[in-house]
Amino acid sequence: MHFATLSGPAGPTAAVLAQDTWHALPWADLSELLGATTFAEAAALAGGPVPDARPLLPLPRPGKVICCGLNYGDHIRETGRALPEYPTLFPKYADTLTGPDADLVLPRGTQLDWEAELAVVVGAVLRSVDRDTAAAGIAGYTVTNDISVRDWQYRTLEWFQGKAWDASTPAGPVVVTPEEIDPVAGVDVVCRVNGEEVQRGDTGSLVFDAAGLLAYISTFTVLRPGDLVLTGTPGGVGTAREPQWFLADGDVVETSVTGIGTLRNTVRLTG
Amino acid sequence: MHFATLSGPAGPTAAVLAQDTWHALPWADLSELLGATTFAEAAALAGGPVPDARPLLPLPRPGKVICCGLNYGDHIRETGRALPEYPTLFPKYADTLTGPDADLVLPRGTQLDWEAELAVVVGAVLRSVDRDTAAAGIAGYTVTNDISVRDWQYRTLEWFQGKAWDASTPAGPVVVTPEEIDPVAGVDVVCRVNGEEVQRGDTGSLVFDAAGLLAYISTFTVLRPGDLVLTGTPGGVGTAREPQWFLADGDVVETSVTGIGTLRNTVRLTG
Numbered sequence A, B: 001m002h003f004a005t006l007s008g009p010a011g012p013t014a015a016v017l018a019q020d021t022w023h024a025l026p027w028a029d030l031s032e033l034l035g036a037t038t039f040a041e042a043a044a045l046a047g048g049p050v051p052d053a054r055p056l057l058p059l060p061r062p063g064k065v066i067c068c069g070l071n072y073g074d075h076i077r078e079t080g081r082a083l084p085e086y087p088t089l090f091p092k093y094a095d096t097l098t099g100p101d102a103d104l105v106l107p108r109g110t111q112l113d114w115e116a117e118l119a120v121v122v123g124a125v126l127r128s129v130d131r132d133t134a135a136a137g138i139a140g141y142t143v144t145n146d147i148s149v150r151d152w153q154y155r156t157l158e159w160f161q162g163k164a165w166d167a168s169t170p171a172g173p174v175v176v177t178p179e180e181i182d183p184v185a186g187v188d189v190v191c192r193v194n195g196e197e198v199q200r201g202d203t204g205s206l207v208f209d210a211a212g213l214l215a216y217i218s219t220f221t222v223l224r225p226g227d228l229v230l231t232g233t234p235g236g237v238g239t240a241r242e243p244q245w246f247l248a249d250g251d252v253v254e255t256s257v258t259g260i261g262t263l264r265n266t267v268r269l270t271g
Helices: A030-036 A039-043 A073-078 A131-136 A210-220 B030-036 B039-043 B073-078 B131-136 B210-218
Strands: A002-008 A011-018 A021-024 A065-069 A088-092 A104-107 A116-122 A138-145 A169-176 A188-193 A196-202 A228-230 A252-257 A261-270 B002-008 B011-018 B021-024 B065-069 B088-092 B104-107 B116-122 B138-145 B169-176 B188-193 B196-202 B228-230 B252-257 B261-270
Touching: A002 A021, A002 A030, A011 A030, A011 A039, A030 A039, A116 A188, A116 A210, A116 A252, A131 A138, A131 A210, A138 A210, A138 A228, A138 A252, A138 A261, A169 A261, A210 A228, B002 B021, B002 B030, B011 B030, B011 B039, B030 B039, B116 B188, B116 B210, B116 B252, B131 B138, B131 B210, B138 B210, B138 B228, B138 B252, B138 B261, B169 B261, B210 B228
Parallel strands: A065 A228, A104 A261, B065 B228, B104 B261
Antiparallel strands: A002 A011, A002 A169, A011 A021, A065 A088, A116 A138, A116 A228, A138 A169, A188 A196, A188 A252, A252 A261, B002 B011, B002 B169, B011 B021, B065 B088, B116 B138, B116 B228, B138 B169, B188 B196, B188 B252, B252 B261
């Protein structure tokens, strides 16, 4: 099943796709939906079709957005590191997220880079759980781009200040439930800048898969329905290129995951 | 003025200290209070005294808890680093916090360490503000201990997974407003383990002061009333000692800041 938060005639609405048509659900967005019920239960409440449906940020209020760095073998190699024993984790905020077609408004003079990522949507309360419980607690998957302010990321040892700029991480356009997509078998994660393919990865090569990441994180902090876990980015980021390549004003970043959809965001530099 | 969240006869209540007596305020806790008004406005609404007042976690639901590492000159030297040009920042969650007298329930077999810290309570919406605006947006100060799981902190480059264990960071017992305490002039931050002083720092030696930290963070993400910014820890942490010293089951950690108060937490190892 496909779920989304859509701009409807009466404001945002959660929706489910049925027979190629989006049908409204009785919640304002998918954060509200997952706070109240499950996707399976929600689908039974599908109402009328949503006209002129435009996807918004599907999950506007995750309590936690946790990212895994260095998770694709090829991206790890381009940074010159060995395959990791533990996942490298860092957080973002709900404030960091933005819509699937939103402009990326960021300051001129910084080193803006792309990181196409598959994101896992948590569907259950998970604390100190094993892999199987974590796998059963996956509500679905969506597309994100962990747009990074590289000069701020590398100002200190901790990446956080380059990773948590407000409205810098597009997400969406839809959430696809696990029976339709199998990232362990492999789906393609692709980033294009102004139409040129800059990243292509296969989630089958992830060092830490979705269930493994959720179980690991749940060792130290609780995950709740609607939380997001970003699974890392494949090789091809701008900072690792020779010469380095950073995003410029007006650049169009397209981020796709097979079976989910595409984000299309334009960089707007200010200041 | 001193504010707290107290256990009252009818459940938690925000409260203000007047003439050595805690008086109830019409909010359940200081997160709710600062979401609705300011401390100055709230104080005018003081009700009856709260009998048998026991301080709880003063701010149970901050949207952001951001910590600065490596901010005292002596602690920077003990880690072998140079004085920083930029603050090293990393986050915790509301889930990471716990009460001023709560047990610290953490897994046996990990390297638990202390980090006594002065924390700043945000009192205004701050985004891209200068130092003066940030200074005016400080609601008050409280005491925290950034208890760290060192082996997890150093598993990868990013400290987050050693810093965000649920219910590991005690905070409180009260929030003191800025007219009563001047961390730039200097207040003592002290940690004792089983009565032995292990840390003593003077906030006057902070490389990045409260207003500077809030202004810097506001460059990339919005701060809101009730958010917390931890200002770093002085020298004397267990991991930097020869031999190293980590917390054991039953250890009592006392964390004090002059003019605010003392946290007293007992380590309870499980598993």
